[in-house]
Amino acid sequence: MKVYVTRQIPQIGIDKLKQYHDVDVNWDSVGLSRDQFSAKFQEYDAIVTVLSDRIDRDLLSRADHIKVLANYAVGYDNIDLQAATEYRIPVTNTPGVLTESTAELAWTLMFAVARQVPKAEAFARAGRFEGWGRSLLMFLGDDLSHKTLGVVGAGRIGSAFARMSRGFDMKILFTANSPKPELEKKLNARQTDLEELLTQSDFVSLHCPLTPKTHHLINEKALQLMKKSAYLINTARGPVVDELALIDALKTGEIAGAGLDVYEWEPKIPEELRALDNVVLLPHIGSATVATRNRMAEMAADNVLAALRGEKPPNCLNPDIYS
Numbered sequence: 001m002k003v004y005v006t007r008q009i010p011q012i013g014i015d016k017l018k019q020y021h022d023v024d025v026n027w028d029s030v031g032l033s034r035d036q037f038s039a040k041f042q043e044y045d046a047i048v049t050v051l052s053d054r055i056d057r058d059l060l061s062r063a064d065h066i067k068v069l070a071n072y073a074v075g076y077d078n079i080d081l082q083a084a085t086e087y088r089i090p091v092t093n094t095p096g097v098l099t100e101s102t103a104e105l106a107w108t109l110m111f112a113v114a115r116q117v118p119k120a121e122a123f124a125r126a127g128r129f130e131g132w133g134r135s136l137l138m139f140l141g142d143d144l145s146h147k148t149l150g151v152v153g154a155g156r157i158g159s160a161f162a163r164m165s166r167g168f169d170m171k172i173l174f175t176a177n178s179p180k181p182e183l184e185k186k187l188n189a190r191q192t193d194l195e196e197l198l199t200q201s202d203f204v205s206l207h208c209p210l211t212p213k214t215h216h217l218i219n220e221k222a223l224q225l226m227k228k229s230a231y232l233i234n235t236a237r238g239p240v241v242d243e244l245a246l247i248d249a250l251k252t253g254e255i256a257g258a259g260l261d262v263y264e265w266e267p268k269i270p271e272e273l274r275a276l277d278n279v280v281l282l283p284h285i286g287s288a289t290v291a292t293r294n295r296m297a298e299m300a301a302d303n304v305l306a307a308l309r310g311e312k313p314p315n316c317l318n319p320d321i322y323s
């Protein structure tokens with residue numbers, strides 16, 4: 001059968017698919033247009049998608065040839081899952097394998113913004129370090145140890161992120177859709193509502209999926225609830241934050257800073273945001289380690305292979321279509 005991969009993924013996944021099927025890969029760095037997608041949906045049996053591919057109801061309604069859409073990501077807000085289910089197209093993701101990598105990147109952002117790492121690094125790299133003088137006063141930052149850490153969405157990634165706080169003796173507040181007794185037991189952690197978390201935390205890190213309920217969860221009002229000394233970290237999805245409200249809050253000192261890996265209008269990062277020096281900006285690299293990306297590629301391939309054998313794929317997001 002024929003498999004189309006919409007963007008370059010690690011070769012290990014492509015090789016796996018090639019053992020059984022004809023595989024074509026879009027080697028361009030730009031994604032497919034809608035028309036190109038429509039055409040691929042006619043021609044191929046399976047598509048490996050990335051999170052910037054918007055697969056909406058209209059495209060899915062013309063996808064009767066497609067036997068599986070394998071998203072190369074844990075998040076799947078880019079695919080209209082309900083429509084896919086109605087059209088009986090299995091959709092899969094890559095959960096679990098990127099949990100630690102993404103959690104570690106949230107920590108990276110926390111340290112980077114609280115200790116002004118990018119600014120200080122640029123200073124050193126530019127040859128401006130001339131000793132222990134006045135200029136170094138501009139790099140005075142904040143500690144993480146013993147602070148209060150707010151975890152918005154203690155799912156797999158949020159829980160891993162919270163567990164990594166152990167060495168820093170932090171107080172953990174978290175929101176979650178269900179009780180997390182193991183977190184409360186193992187850590188100095190307490191489940192709260194969002195309002196209490198925002199009010200009390202020194203660092204607020206977002207780990208919820210993007211859904212209609214979490215769209216603009218962090219809006220102007222939420223930012224006002226945060227301490228003026230607090231930092232916001234987002235490695236989840238851009239539209240969970242009202243980015244214009246965030247830019248205002250960063251400009252006016254409503255919060256101290258932000259560390260962002262994702263953006264509301266990704267891949268566009270507003271000029272105004274890029275001009276601020278109390279933000280650290282990364283280009284959506286949460287899962288970007290060699291080992292994790294390899295595992296994601298293999299997992300996406302395994303999902304495709306199972307679906308093309310007529311089996312329910314291991315990471316099926318809409319298993320109801322098989323019952």
Ligand code: GLV
Nearest residue numbers: 072073074075287
């Ligand atoms: C990355 O953002 C993912 O959802 O895997």
Ligand code: GLV
Nearest residue numbers: 074155156157158
């Ligand atoms: C979220 O925490 C996930 O891994 O899906």
